[in-house]
Amino acid sequence: MHELPGDVSDANALDPASLGFMCGIEIHQQLATGKLHSRQAGQLHDVTIDTLPQSWPQFSRRLRATSGEGGAVDVAARFESRRRRTFVYAQSPNSGLIELDDAPPLGHDEDALDISLTIADMLSMKPIPLLQAMRKTVVDGSNTSGFQRTTLVATDGVLPLDEGDIGIDVLCLEEDSARKLEARTTDAGEEVVWNLDRLGIPLVELATAPDIKNPEHAKTTAFALGTLLRDTRRVRRGLGSIRQDLNVSIGCGDRVEIKGCQDLSWIPRIIYLEMARQLHFYRLSNELRELMELPQLPDDRRNTDATVEIEVAKAVAEKIPLKINDVSTIFSESTSKMVSQSLDSGAVMLAVSLPLLAGKLGVKEMDKEGAQMPRLGRELAGAAKLAGVKGIFHSDELPAYGIGEEEVKKTQSLLNLDETDAFVLCIAPKWQAELALESVIMRARAAWHRIPQEVRNVVVKKGAPEDGTTGPMRPLPGGARMYPETDVAPVVLTAERWQKVSENPPLRGAERAARLAATNLSEDQAKQILARELDDVLISGAEGSDGFPAVSGKAFATILLMGLDGIPNNLLNAMIHLREVDAIARDSEETLARDLLDGGAWKEEMTQQSKVAFLDIASQRAVELGLEPADAGALQSLIESLVAERLDFVKERGMAAIGPLMGMVMAQAKGADGKEVSTILRQVISDNT
Secondary structure: OOOOOOOOOOHHHOOOOOOOOEEEEEEEEEEOOOOOOOOOOOOOOOOOOOOOOOOOOEEEEOOOOOEOOOOOEOHHHHHHHOOOOEEEEEOOOOOOOOOOOOOOOOOOOHHHHHHHHHHHHHOOOEEOOEEOEEEEEOOOOOOOOOEEEEEEEEEEEEEOOOOOOEEEEEEEEEEOOOEEEEEEEEOOEEEEEEEOOOOOOEEEEEEEOOOOOOHHHHHHHHHHHHHHHHHOOOEOOOOOOEEEEEEEEOOOOOOEEEEOOOOHHHHHHHHHHHHHHHHHHHHHHHHHHHHOOOOOOOOOHHHOOHHHHHHHHHHHHHHOOOOOEEOHHHHOOOOOHHHHHHHHOOOEEEEEEEOOOOOOOOOOOEOOOOOEOOOHHHHHHHHHHOOOOOOOEEHHHOOEOOEOHHHHHHHHHHOOOOOOOEEEEEEEOHHHHHHHHHHHHHHHHHOOOOOOOEEEEEEEEOOEEEEEEEEEEEEOOOHHHEEEOOOOOOEEOOHHHHHHHHOOOOOOHHHHHHHHHHHOOOHHHHHHHHHOOOHHHHHHHHHOOOOOOOOOHHHHHHHHOOOOOOOOHHHHHHHHHHHHOOOOOOOOHHHHHHHHHHHOHHHHHHHHOOHHHHHHHHHHHHHHOOOOOOOHHHHHHHHHHHHHHOHHHHHHHHHHHHHHHHHHHHHHOOOOOHHHHHHHHHHHHHHOO
């Protein structure tokens, strides 16, 4: 065994290759369809706990873990079921009996299936002939049924990249979870409130092979997959519509799944910090083994001796027994407001001893980029918080937080500690403090081994990553969480259906850009049209479709990019046509369009599919509203008259008089074209000065 290189205080300088770096990405993308196993609409209702409508029914549930197909209870499910949590579900308008788990699910949404098959084809994947929905145990409350329905659609694909191809192991079609609104502590345990609007919206899950070479390559891969998904034009856009999970390990560590990587620019930093964390705890494990004269941990997990690890675990369990002590009396006169208020409310202060860990828990330190350095004390706190407590106190950081030197000494004496021993305190209701400190003990024992396989979450403050560090969420789930969904019939994928998908691929980004090049758009317009996914609309209008004549692509792009909410794109198309045939004045398109919408003319004529009649009605309405173009001769006369009336002002100011005169002309000549007014003004002023 050799000393592994790298300074954990400078995570960005760590060398992935020398540390045995491995990484894969899981992408979860919402599809722009109705819900997967109910025919409810897929729109989201943007509410918070403070704006939650009182008219929405609410239902309270408790969940428990059940065994999977193999008869075993998944480790993650078992942990969640011990947290004594109650879940309250707010029934949004797009959720019904299926979302409440009071009715059996329906079959797969056909549009969602077609989109997932299209994505599979774009990645050269092999489709599954028989699509069987499975139940994936989830007992954190995000699914009312206690499981998520997921269907394996395709396997064995490839994403070509300049840095090297990335294998795509699986593509699944699954239900999204409910959205958490609030978690609050009650005497009986934690109560979590969920909004059911998102529950059941289809997600495509893409999982790559561990082919990613370094943290920057991970960012490139995530961007490329996101771009490919958007090329289908059938996925949702906006915050939260796509989520990236990172599976990261180095040779001396183990696989950790990191959730909450919303911002692609943070991916490299998050990965580097996870590498530093795994390296730090590998080194710590061997320090601790040396103190107990135990065999050193190999720097490559493939060389781990299971028998040795069992013996180490036994020795450590004997050294750190699961013994929880009530030390409330020591703190009965505490000057800490938080401690005294908690004790007065019925909470207890419990403590556990951690032999050999004095000075090993650490205090808060920052690395060279300003992120918190990895330390065991933070991991212990993270483990405790999963039980719902706000945190813990540990001896490496005491006295502090209102806990004095005398209380520390009394605790050490009661626990019979020596100078090499640490301790942890937790104040909470007895059941909760016991669960938290049990988690602390188990995590402390794990410090003698490799980092545990687990799911972690990026620490987020004010909606963005705080510094790129992560905290524990739950143990990494195993195969015991999956079993067949007997309420959903399997789908036979026919050769005809797959052929239809393969023969009708969506346009890719380069193809769309090339198509726009023929529309005479400016470079900036073209980029914006593509970014907003309006190119299909633009091409349709520029070529003439949906019963309306072709219009100028440049003019249509200008009005599309204005983002006129509530006005259908084909109505904007009609307005541009009317302007181009001089039926309405420039800049009056929105005014006329909204009038036609409010008056019902648009809806009535579109229902009758009478586009010619609609254009006649719109032209007539423009006259009634005074939105027709100004008469050229009348405009010339008006400008000449205004200049003559203000000739002294014009001679004094010269061409600088254009601004004030423009305002006067436009006020009197409704529907006049600003460019035309400016041109005539310049000529008339020039003739008179």
